[in-house]
Amino acid sequence: MILILGGTGEARKLAEELVTREVRVVSSLAGRVARPRLPIGEVRLGGFGGVDGLAAWLRENDVKAVVDATHPFAERIGANAAEAAGRTGTPLLRLARPGWQPGPGDVWHWADDLADAARQLPGLGERVFLTTGRQGLPAFAHLHDLWFLIRCVDPPGPPLPRHHELILARGPYETDAERALLSRVDVLVTKDSGGTLTSAKLTAARELGKPVLVVRRPPRPAAETAGTVAEAVEWVLNR
Incomplete structure (x- = not known):
């Protein structure tokens, strides 16, 4: 077996x-x-x-x-x-x-972990597309001055950021739909998951010139x- x-x-x-x-x-x-x-x-x-x-x-x-x-x-x-x-x-x-690698036109910033990503966020934008999964959301809950568009597969539990909108969805995602979501925010936060299932958001961020904060793999x-x-x-x- x-x-x-x-x-x-x-x-x-x-x-x-x-x-x-x-x-x-x-x-x-x-x-x-x-x-x-x-x-x-x-x-x-x-x-x-x-x-x-x-x-x-x-x-x-x-x-x-x-x-x-x-x-x-x-x-x-x-x-x-x-x-x-x-x-x-x-x-x-x-x-x-x-893992994913930045290409021409990408504006990527790297974070060592979720806590490091939360520390860097205030300097990158006020409206955030957060795609790091529901279990990591408490790392961002204290950022009361930022607004978050949060996407998870299943409903998350508290604590959550004070100002947020929640989307429940499962990949794969299309570039056009990702572009529409990213047009509403200043910065994308994601983990370096790799693969193609959720990579359309990176393509959309590149096309829109949006910065991406990428959490390194442990x-x-x-x-x-x-x-x-x-x-x-x-x-x-x-x-």
Whole structure:
């Protein structure tokens, strides 16, 4: 059995490719999204109970290899996967799509984390398009002088910025629609998620000359890494 720690488009594609090749796959989803897109094959929802729980699950289910295909900002599960795989001697691959890179015409500013992004924002504009996910919104809640257009998949809980408008939507997004939203703000804030599912906002920001505040990816434990689903498929088939 191959365990895929999923929740991303790459994880769903990997599961599909492996099931097509008659590899038994279990995709694990954290359950943080109310209506997640489910991959092909067996699916497990919810956490494992930390490193100890994940290590026990790997042993009990005779897992041959783990592919960590979680979101680039899913720090905790990535760290847990690395430690649990090390404890149990289970081969681990990190499937990590490349991050975004600025191109000609882009006006990008980089932040080390959400707190750093909040510190930089007042100098970049008064109206903000915030696309960093609902769990990070408390980092911006104290910025009472700014107005936020917030987009999330699921409704966020408090605390929220005092002045805001909330949009509930799930990608992929079209450039024309992103351009219309960005025309209402001064600056875009996003995480360096990479991929094409939500990259239309970057194209729209470039076309409109809007600055983008990009939150850098957090460090991950050292692990063998693949940048594409095809590379991950080859790695699994060679286990």
